[in-house]
Amino acid sequence: MMRKIALSLLIVWPVVCGAQQPAVLDKKKLEMALARVEAALKGQEVHGDVAFLLGQVEKWSGHRVDIRLPGYVEAKKDIYPVSLEYYLWTIRHEAIALPQSPQPRASSHGTSASAGIPAKAARDNMRWSQDFDRAYHQMGKRVMQIMSDAITCEPLGKDGKPRKGRNLVGLPDQGYVLTHQAIGLLIARFRKCFSTDSDMELGAYTRRIHDEFIVNLDILSDLQAERALTLILTGQKHLIPAEFANRLARSQRPDGTWAFDEPVITQRLMLPEHTTGLVFAVLAAFAGDI
16 A cells, blocks of 8 residues: 555646656757858858857858948958957858866855845846946946957966966956856967966856856847857756747748847847847857767
8 A cells, every 4th residue: 555655646646746857958949040141141251259150050060141341441451449359250161169177167166246246146137227328338448358358368477377367366256257267268268378277267157157147047138149058068957947048949030030039139229130149159069969
């Protein structure tokens, strides 16, 4: 009798508690979404950061998008900040991503964040206000500085210390600044400005990015797509639920692009091509088992 009761509990308990099996990745849907992006962006001019994303996708999966760099970037490639775009264009096919790591890399900073940043990840607040406007522009300046340092840093000196790139490592920030801290460090490592000793800082960044990603998991946004891509680039794709990729694929617009319902980011500050490039890269990583 007790054995029958125990067996019944094993069958019924998961149903009562609402237990669910992990979502199955819909690779057919992902491949269809990728094909629509290739058609939508074919022959289009895109900014350097988007070209970089598309180039990484081609490196990973063979999905190639026939794009062009805007003429003004070629004409002003030696002038800051256009030089940032041009450099990202030139390295778009280089192997920047790290191999997958089964565990988040060790962090030298624990869970503490930098001054003015909450110790715990918070929900994204994209409501427009004057305070948000000021904060966003400060964030933009910080992102540009990080990327500038990443592409101008010099290889390690004989003493093993980086040149012109020291402020690429530090305590994690939040949002777009945080994702660019990780991506900037990856580019600096590609340029041989840092050794694997920077795994400690990279670990701090990826832990914080993952925390923010999970807190906002029910949201589809440009920033969430950027967090997911950064986790993929840093070898942490396994931390992203398959259902997130499925939701991204299902949210594609009829014209093959993505632009989420974000009054601030999409309508005022971010071109749809940026979001489309991010989502395309995430889906390609999942479709190709990267």
